[in-house]
Amino acid sequence: MESTLVQCETPRLTWNFARMKTLRLATLLMLFLCQQSSVGLVHAGFISSTVNQDGTKRLDYNMGLGSASKIGIFDFGFGANPSPESLIFIKARIRLWVQLPPDAIGDLAPEIVFAKAGTTDLNQALITGDAVKTDIRISFNLFPSGNGVVEKTTGFENLTSQQSLALSSIIAKDPSSRVEAWLVSDTLKAITVPAFGEFLDFSNGFPIVTVKRFTATLDLVAPEPSSNIIFAGFGLLCVRRFWTARKKWTSNRYKEIAGLCPT
C-alpha cells in the first residue's frame, strides 16, 4: 500500500514538478538572452541609419525624361568586412523630406533605388548591377500630402530575393559597407529631396529667413536566426513538457481505474 502511494502522482503533483523546472527554464532563457545580446546588430532583425539629405538632382535620368534625386549615403556600421549572413535583408522602410508634384501617384510615384556609394551615373549603375530598383514608392498621396516640402515615411516593403541579393552585393562591394539611396522617376522632373529648406518668417513684421536641415532614415529588416532559435527551443520544451505531463496523467488514470491508487 505504501509503495503504491509513492508511485502515484496526481495532476497537482505534476504541476509542482513543472514549477520545480521553472528555475532551469529561466536559466535557459537567460542563456538565450545573453547569446542574443552578444550577436551582431544585424542578427537583432532591424537595422537603421539616419543621415543628412544630400539634395543632388540629376535630370539626365532615363534619357533625360525623368529625374533622380540623391537622398543620401547610409552607413549601418557593418565595418570593413561584414559577414555574408549579416547582409541578407527581407524588408526596407524609408523616411525622408520631399516635395512631389500632385501627379506622382500610382505608377508615376517615384521609386527608391539603392546604389553603390559615390554613384554618378545611375543609368549606367542600374545596368552594371551597381544599383537596384526597389518596389518602395513615395507617393504624393502618402500622408502628409501637399505642395510643400513634407516628411514622408513608407511602410515596411518586401524586398524580392533579387533585390536583396543586389543590395547585399552593393554593400559588400563598398569598402565601408555603405549604400546610397536615390528617389527616381522615369517621367517626372519636379521632384525635390532638399538638403535644407529656408522659409520667410514675417511674424515680427519684417522678413527673417529661417533654415531647417533635413535628414532621412533607412530601416532594413534582416531574418532573425536568434529569435527563431529561441522560439523553436521554447516550443520544443513546451511540447516535451506537455507530452510528459500527459503521459503521467494517463498512466495515473489507468492506475486509478485499476484500483491501484486511492481516489
Next chain:
Amino acid sequence: MPHLIRSIAFLAIGILQLVSSPSVLKADIISDFKQQSGVSEDSGIRRAVYLGRLFNGVTGGPFRRMDSMYAIVTIAQATNVQLYAGDGNANFDSAFSQGKMFDSGIRITNRTQNGTEVIFAPGDPATTPPFKIDVPAGVGINDSLAANNRLDFWLVGDTNAGFTVPSTVAGNNANFFIRFDRSTAVPEPASVMLASAGLGFVVLRLRSRKKK
C-alpha cells in the same frame, strides 16, 4: 521783409511736412506678401507655377507705371525662371496668349541646387538697387492692377523644368514678397505741393515788392 521770412518759414514747414509724412512718401511704393500657392501647370510649351495674388484692393492710379521692383520667393532647383505678373490665377497659357500676363524681367536662379531657398531678386534690398522693369511691362503690370485692383504672380520655366515652388517648408508657410516702386507721368502729390508752395512764395515776394 517779414513777408519773406514768413514765406520762407511756410515753405520750410511745408517741405518738412512732406518729408516727414509717410503716407505721401509711400504713395508710389507698394508692397505685399503671401503664402505661395505652389500649384503648377505644364502645357507642353512651358511649366508655370502659380505663386499667388497680391495687392488686393490697391488702385493703379492715373498715368503710372511700375518702374522697379524687388521680389523674394521660396524655390528649389531653379535656373533663369521668369517672374510674370498680371491677371489670371489659373491657366497661365490662356492668360498669356490673351496678353494678360507680363514678364517682369526678373529671373530666379538658386544659389545652390541642393536646397529649397529663399531667393532675393535682384538681391538684398539693403545693398542692391531695385530691378528696373521695362517700360512696356511696367505699364502693362500697372494697367492690370488698375483694371483689377489685384495682381497674380507666376514663376515660369521650360516645359518639364525641374524647379519646385513649395507652399510649405517643414510645416512653415513658404511666403513670397513683392515690392513695386511706381513712377508717374503727372506730378506726384509731393511735387504738386512743392510746386504750389514755391509758386505761393514767388507770388508773395512779388506782392511785397509791389507794396514797396
